[in-house]
Each structure stands twice: as structure tokens, then as C-alpha cells.
Amino acid sequence: MQDYSVNQFLELAKTPKIEIEVCDVTLRDGEQMPGVVFRPDEKIDIAIKLDEVGVEIIEAGFPVVSEAEMRAVRDVSNLGLDSKISVLSRSVPKDVDAALACDVDMVSVFIATSDLHLKYKLHMTCEEAIKSALETVEYAKDHGLIVRFSAEDATRTEFNLLKRLYKKAEECRADYVSIADTVGIMNPRTVYFLVREIKKVVKIPICMHCHDDLGLALANTLAAAEAGAKQLHTTVNGIGERSGNTPLEELMVALRVHYSVDRYDTTKLTDLSKLVQSYSGVMMPKNKAVVGDNAFAHESGIHVAAVLEEPRTYELYSPEMVGSARRIIIGKHTGARALKYITKKMGYDLKRDEICLLAERVKRCSEFKRPISCDELRKLIHDLDIEIVYPDL
Numbered sequence: 070m071q072d073y074s075v076n077q078f079l080e081l082a083k084t085p086k087i088e089i090e091v092c093d094v095t096l097r098d099g100e101q102m103p104g105v106v107f108r109p110d111e112k113i114d115i116a117i118k119l120d121e122v123g124v125e126i127i128e129a130g131f132p133v134v135s136e137a138e139m140r141a142v143r144d145v146s147n148l149g150l151d152s153k154i155s156v157l158s159r160s161v162p163k164d165v166d167a168a169l170a171c172d173v174d175m176v177s178v179f180i181a182t183s184d185l186h187l188k189y190k191l192h193m194t195c196e197e198a199i200k201s202a203l204e205t206v207e208y209a210k211d212h213g214l215i216v217r218f219s220a221e222d223a224t225r226t227e228f229n230l231l232k233r234l235y236k237k238a239e240e241c242r243a244d245y246v247s248i249a250d251t252v253g254i255m256n257p258r259t260v261y262f263l264v265r266e267i268k269k270v271v272k273i274p275i276c277m278h279c280h281d282d283l284g285l286a287l288a289n290t291l292a293a294a295e296a297g298a299k300q301l302h303t304t305v306n307g308i309g310e311r312s313g314n315t316p317l318e319e320l321m322v323a324l325r326v327h328y329s330v331d332r333y334d335t336t337k338l339t340d341l342s343k344l345v346q347s348y349s350g351v352m353m354p355k356n357k358a359v360v361g362d363n364a365f366a367h368e369s370g371i372h373v374a375a376v377l378e379e380p381r382t383y384e385l386y387s388p389e390m391v392g393s394a395r396r397i398i399i400g401k402h403t404g405a406r407a408l409k410y411i412t413k414k415m416g417y418d419l420k421r422d423e424i425c426l427l428a429e430r431v432k433r434c435s436e437f438k439r440p441i442s443c444d445e446l447r448k449l450i451h452d453l454d455i456e457i458v459y460p461d462l
């Protein structure tokens with residue numbers, strides 16, 4: 070049986086087939102989240118897990134940041150993973166040299182192109198910025214690297230300039246052009262439009278790098294894929310600058326459920342998420358999609374009664390698909406059928422009226438505003454003042 074429910078509207082809405090690869094940037098943009106630092110051994114652990122999941126490209130860092138960063142990236146490059154290893158580089162030869170010193174396969178040469186960034190950050194004219202970017206792309210190509218050219222703040226860049234820049238990058242032998250939605254200004258409709266327009270200008274693959282300032286990063290990434298973008302950027306748990314980036318685990322599940330992309334090992338996602346939570350110190354909220362503690366937890370009586378018969382009633386995809394497990398929680402919203410199931414698992418055989426009495430007590434305990442543990446439930450059962458039958462003993 071399929072481990073997720075099929076969305077009948079995908080076909081009715083004529084959802085296109087997509088051809089994508091995933092570039093995970095946890096070790097670079099993810100680490101730019103304030104307060105996050107991955108030690109070299111932690112970068113290695115995360116890179117190995119990303120490789121096991123099957124991401125095609127790992128952006129391992131920004132070598133020019135520090136000596137330690139450079140060593141860490143080199144260590145990741147030398148692991149011999151199947152994933153290609155990439156790094157970030159400003160549009161200066163010095164950054165490409167740092168990338169070369171790390172033995173990487175690929176480099177992302179970026180330059181900001183919006184008026185705001187040109188004026189207040191780079192203090193360059195548009196032509197100066199373009200010149201430095203294109204020269205750096207050529208420099209990296211001349212040194213044998215696969216080159217992604219990324220227009221930072223592309224989505225606030227004057228449209229004709231953006232098209233001209235991407236065309237020139239292609240002429241300078243860039244292998245990819247990247248649309249960076251640096252401050253997350255886009256929505257799915259505008260992303261779709263933009264990718265379609267850029268596809269008319271260049272023949273090389275397009276990358277989409279989304280930020281989540283409006284909570285639209287995943288939707289925008291999928292819209293880009295539908296419009297024909299090839300390389301989709303993610304971070305584990307969506308960590309990154311400000312509100313973060315497109316979460317890898319959400320993208321992977323959406324790729325499978327909506328686009329039948331099933332080559333990634335999604336069973337590793339929960340472990341990977343936990344690893345990144347512990348190394349980054351950024352813990353996920355309980356209700357986080359895919360990897361939150363509650364992603365497969367059920368308390369409401371009506372839900373639990375149904376889930377016990379058929380989990381798909383209240384689970385879009387199985388916990389096993391993402392390496393997780395289902396949990397039944399006892400609390401204010403617990404019903405008799407859930408209690409019957411749980412008490413039986415605990416070794417009791419309570420009658421219907423005893424279960425109802427227990428349900429009342431459980432609900433009374435919910436004043437404590439937290440779920441009820443197994444031990445507490447056991448105490449409540451013993452406090453019922455009934456003869457207890459242990460069917461399994």
C-alpha cells in the first residue's frame with residue numbers, strides 16, 4: 070500500500086512533471102542563522118546524512134569566512150560522498166581561490182543586483198557589479214569548477230537588468246543561474262512567472278533559493294520547480310537567516326506526495342532533523358511539519374478512534390516514511406476507545422463503564438495542562454476502586 074494519500078486534484082489540475090535536483094545549504098546559509106556554529110566534525114556528520122538522504126549537492130560553507138571554515142569544507146570535500154560539494158564565493162578571485170583550496174566540485178559566485186544592495190552595500194554601479202561578477206565566473210571556470218552564478222536579491226532587481234545579467238553569465242560559461250529570493254518577497258504566482266521568463270533567456274539550468282520571511286519558501290520553491298527550475302535550495306529544519314530557508318524535510322515529502330519524486334531516502338529525515346537540532350541548538354516547534362514531535366501524535370478521541378483502525382484517516386503520510394513513529398497522547402481530549410486501547414496495551418482489561426469512569430478522571434486531570442503519563446494513568450486506574458483484570462498475565 071502507498072505510504073501516503075493521493076491528492077486527487079493533482080491530475081485534475083494538470084500538475085506538470087518536474088525534473089529537479091536538491092542543493093542543501095544547511096552548512097552555509099543554515100549556519101548563518103544568528104548563534105549557529107557547526108564544528109568541523111559536526112559538518113561532517115551532517116554532510117554524511119545529507120548524502121545518505123540523496124541530495125545531489127551540498128553547499129558545505131563559505132571558505133573565506135575563516136581558516137576553520139576552510140578546513141571544515143576541505144574535510145567534507147575529501148569524504149568522497151556521492152553528493153557534489155559546493156561553496157559560496159563573492160565576486161572576487163580571492164574567494165574562488167579559497168574554494169579551490171578546499172577541493173570542491175562547484176562554486177556559487179554571487180553578486181547583489183538590486184538598487185538597494187548596489188547603493189547601500191556594494192557601493193558600486195550596476196556595470197561595476199556585473200563586470201566583477203562575470204570576471205569571477207570566468208576565473209572560476211578557467212580553474213575547472215562547476216559554476217553557479219547567483220544574483221543576490223534577484224527578486225528586487227530591475228527585470229531587464231536581471232535578464233541581461235543571466236544571459237551574460239551563460240555567455241561567460243556559467244553552468245547554472247540562480248534566482249535568490251533573498252528577503253522572501255515572492256509568492257508562488259510571481260515565482261512561476263519569473264522562472265518562465267528566465268527560461269526564455271537562458272538554456273542552462275535555473276536554481277531557486279528561497280527565504281521564508283512570509284512563510285512561503287516551500288510554496289515558492291515548488292512553484293519554481295513547476296515552472297522548470299532545476300536546482301532547488303533547502304536547509305534542514307529550514308534554519309537560516311531571519312525566518313530561514315525552504316525546509317529540506319518538507320520539500321522532500323512534498324516532492325514525493327505531489328510529484329512522485331521517490332528517489333530520496335525520506336526515512337532518514339527525522340534523524341537528520343534531530344542531528345541538526347542538537348548541533349545548531351535550534352529546536353523545532355512541536356507542530357513543525359514532518360519532523361515536529363506532534364507530526365504523528367494524536368490526542369483527540371475522535372481522531373484516535375479512527376487512527377487505531379486506519380492511520381490514513383488522520384495522517385497524510387506514514388510516520389515510517391520519514392523515519393518517525395506514531396504516538397497516542399492521553400489528555401483532556403481523550404475518548405473511551407483510546408483508553409480501551411491504551412489500557413489493554415498496559416495489560417488491563419477494563420469494562421465499558423470502568424473506561425468511562427477512567428475517562429472522566431483523565432479529563433479532570435487535564436487541569437494540570439499537560440498530557441498524562443503512563444504512570445499517572447496507572448495510578449488513576451488503581452484509584453478507580455475496581456477489581457482489575459490482567460488479561461495477559
Ligand SMILES: CC(=O)SCCNC(=O)CCNC(=O)[C@H](O)C(C)(C)COP(=O)(O)OP(=O)(O)OC[C@H]1O[C@@H](n2cnc3c(N)ncnc32)[C@H](O)[C@@H]1OP(=O)(O)O
Nearest residue numbers: 098101131133134159160161179180181190191192221251
Ligand atoms: C545573501 C547571503 O547570504 S550573502 C552571504 C553572507 N554570509 C556571510 O557574510 C558570511 C560571514 N561573513 C564574514 O565572515 C565576513 O563578512 C567576510 C569574511 C565574508 C568578509 O569580511 P570583511 O572583509 O571583514 O568584510 P565585511 O563583512 O566588513 O563587508 C563585506 C564586504 O564584502 C563585499 N561584498 C559583499 N558581497 C559581495 C559580492 N557578492 N562580491 C564582492 N564583494 C562583496 C562588501 O561590499 C564589503 O566590501 P568592503 O569590505 O570593501 O566594504
Ligand SMILES: O=C(O)CCC(=O)C(=O)O
Nearest residue numbers: 219221222247249251278
Ligand atoms: O542563490 C544562492 O545560491 C545564494 C544567495 C543567498 O544566499 C541569498 O541571497 O539569500
